[in-house]
Amino acid sequence: MTARVVMTNTAIPLAAEAEEAFAGLDVGFEMLDAGSPEDLVRITRDADAVITLAEPFTREVLVQLPRCRSVTRFGIGVDNVDLAAATAQGIWVTNVPDANYREVAVHTIALALSVTRKIGFLNRSMHETGHASLALARGTRRPDEQTFGLVGLGRIGRRVATMAQAIGYRVIAADPFTTEESGVELVSFDEVVARSDILSLHVPLTGETRDLVDAGVIERMRDGAVLINVSRGGLVDDAALGRALRAGKLAGAGIDAYVGEPAPLPESSPLRGLEQVLLTPHSAHYSEESFAEIKTKALADVARVLRGERPAYPVNEIPVTESR
Template sequence: MFKVAKFHVILTDRAWPDADVERKILGEIDAELIETDGPQDALKEAANADAIGTCWAPIGKDIVDATQKCRVISRFGIGLDNIDVATATARNILVTNVPDYCVDEVSDHALAMLLTCVRKIAFYDQRIHNGEYRLQAGPPLRRLRGQTLGLVGFGNTARALREKALALGLHVIAFTPSGNDHGSGCEMVALEDLLQRSDYVSLHAPYKSETEHLMNADTFAQMKSSAYLINTSRGGLVDQDALATALEDEKLAGAALDVFTPEPPDLQHPIFHDERVIATPHAAFLSEESLQELRTRAARQIVAVLSGERPENIINPEVWTDKN
């Protein structure tokens, strides 16, 4: 006899090969996992969903409003720019995320990018692969110790990067609208001051309307011509056309980018043909350990909500208060 599952959970997309981990965890409460294929498929399944899990796919007002019994939208990640949190809150739907699962990986990746810029590793590697073994081909190298790293945003990842950078002898300053140093003793400065003083500017801000194209022609003009931009946060923080122009006009020394708008990006864009730009395919979050942690914790939050328990990390706690 065919048995109908107690709960139905949508998984809109994933950045890993299968959904076995999620399916096993959800199976503990007799929840069926339904993988959808694109926004229209998710929209079609939304009405019957008790929960929605999403990685990068947009969960807009249309999908949220189409739900009839959804209790939680679980972000398999940190940022929330792909979820209409306001509409979910208005509909009394909890929104959860996993804000610290890849702090080590992203801070390591940002530091690796910085070191690659400092020592011109990608430049020399590319030249050698193209048949040129010549030390003199590279631009001047500077000693890392004593240079200044500016952190735009000062959340978990930025604070982890600061500790690693300090160990290498870098001076670290940071900007955040609140000016909160989280008890770290980090020198907090205005954005303009940070841009003017930093040899390396690393972005760790959330993407929202106020931060869209935070790095643009005006902000690039405030940076040192010898400075580098590092972005492991969100592609929308950077105006890619303005970055290409700044590089072409030699107003920046280079950039190291892990995130883009859109993704995947147009690889014909000028930034991808500039040897001063290091690019990786949104890989900063990735390790076997971080993926296992992310998948487990995000799925467990769905299980908690559907079991009537408070999940680990609620973005809109007012919804939980209303329900309990």
């Protein structure tokens, strides 16, 4: 019986790569858009495996997929998949955690340097007038005199730490799951918030981390500090961040993730229009190399599951003998 594999978003071309990945298997591959949970169920109800960009595989959706063996996230974060429900259904959940961590780390440093060195202000003035007063750069400081704080010291956080140290920053980090000696001073979350000149977020979005940086946390940050978020939009209370930026409590922010992706950042966003905020469209992960690697690894794990094998990048645990 032909196995049916569905990519639930047509924004990323995968047909050629899928043909290569599924060579030798009896697989039919389709790319379809799901505009609603009802659409998602309709196009995946008889799928043996699905690949998702950001579509919500909730419990209500998953229980209606009797043939599904795996849900593969095209990227790192799996906050759009109900892991407990998938596990209960005997469905593998996989991601690609190691294809773009270098790109995300570079983007983190690029945002931090661009905000702290006032690149946006200087660039705009040069384009508009051909000149930029050094007054626009007021507040710029040497990295050697600043503390770069990380919330999360996983693969991306460690890479950022190495790069920040090479530039000259003092690096501290809060991560309750890390005890290894990494050359980074490990501190509590409250301490990293209080001590950091640049506070950078590198944690997944979960029930525990949603609105991790709220009004109370922002109030405890150093006056004139900068916030960087390249992880998930739900980690930050954007309204509280906007108020702090307008009031001058914080000097700026670099934001690559926002609530509601992949829909456009709405005009009502409290961050749009603020000159001290650099906004990018969740592009931190992207390079030609990382994109190709994600495609290859995501499809390879789908093929492994269809062959009855354990995936290379499981997020949950399903006994192979019980996977369908």
